[in-house]
Amino acid sequence: MRLIESPPGKQVLGLAGLAMFVAAANLRPAIAAVSPLVDRIRADLDMTATGVALLTTVPTLAMGLCAPLAAMAGRRFGLHRGVLLGLVVITVATAARLVGGSTWLQLSCAAVVGAGIAIAQTLLPAVVKSRFADRAGLATGVYTAGLGAGGAVAAGVSAPLADFLGSWPGALASWSVLALAGVAAWTASRRSLALDRAAAPAGPLTTGLPWRSGVAWRVTALSAANSALYYCELAWVVPLLQESGLGTGAGMLLTAMICIQVVAMLAVPALLGERRDLRVGLTLTAALTALGFTGLALAPATATWLWILALGVGHGGLFTLVLTVPVAVSRDSAEAGRISAMAFFVGYGCAALVPMLVGILRDAMADFRLAFLLLAAAAALTIVPITRLRRGVAHS
DSSP states (O other): OOSOSSOOOHHHHHHHHHHHHHHHTTSSHHHHTTGGGHHHHHHHHTOOHHHHTHHHHHHHHHHHHTHHHHHHHHHHHOHHHHHHHHHHHHHHHHHGGGGOOSHHHHHHHHHHHHHHHHHHHHHHHHHHHHHOGGGHHHHHHHHHHHHHHHHHHHHHHHHHHHHHHTOHHHHHHTTHHHHHHHHHHHHHTHHHHTOTTSOOOOOSSGGGSOTTOHHHHHHHHHHHHHHHHHHHHHHHHHHHHIIIIITTHHHHHHHHHHHHHHHHHHHHHHHHOTTSOHHHHHHHHHHHHHHHHHHHHHOTTSSHHHHHHHHHHHHHHHHHHHHHHHHHHOSSHHHHHHHHHHHHHHHHHHHTHHHHHHHHHHHHHSSSHHHHHHHHHHHHHTHHHHHTSOTTOOOO
16 A cells, blocks of 8 residues: 555645644653652552552553454444544543542552553554554654653653642643543544544454464563563652652653654654564664663662663664564554554553563562663563564564
């Protein structure tokens, strides 16, 4: 399928890309906003480091468990309305956090937000395969840049917003405004995306997923590691830097790291080109990510900007390339959706446990060194499934 089918014109294509960017910007604030508010949440809800990790673990687990629902939503409503459904769920559940001054209410809202993220995020690769098959790397970079930008803004703004509102639940709930903007942008993009006749992922439940595919399992392994590392960054980089003596500057460093990741999400696929072998970029960015985690584990207060830069460039590029793999290895949008659903279902289920493990190790060891060394090892081990991808896998 060509990028321009009938040709719609630059303005229409721009609207389609903008809609993907804004929609994706709502896939991380509900999680990224928690980290800068950890101290307030722990104090108000009387939670340990292990307990507060649940605010990251629960939505991530929900994202995995609910990923197969995306296939059902895509088949029943179509790709466009399926993504719209996910955004609506995110909006409502995020707004509900305003009345959540208790642990169980916050965790319940986080779980529902995770379900909404699962639906929208799982269908976006199918949107790329259907609408932008000839420029999958760039299109994936656009929505992952939106995803990263949403996380960066949430990480940087949530604490000042809580100060302004005098309420951390209010700060968390305020991201429903961005989600509402996502709903509006996605609704307005229906004609420019032209997804009404696109094939939706088949198989309403896990029976429709490619369990016997070795390629799908390799994609799933990459997705699990990629997601686990990302959520550990959101949850624990700030506490680690704070314990290293950086104080309030730790939150700004996280914001800077995510901003670098946003740039890398667009720049790395562009530098690789649409027809290059993905394995080269995946290997290089995985190695750079491992370096960043190693530096934070062993010398967090020394050359801190170097480790932040390594994680920014390395994991930003890795994140986009991993999300590009289902598009690259699939034959059509339906298969891309099935592989993505399996990767999210199993991958996020596994990834949900890792931030909790970091919290447990932090409580047991009284520092983050061992936990971050294990994260560095996980980043390095992603090279194993990367090397087993078929030779010549390209972006499209």
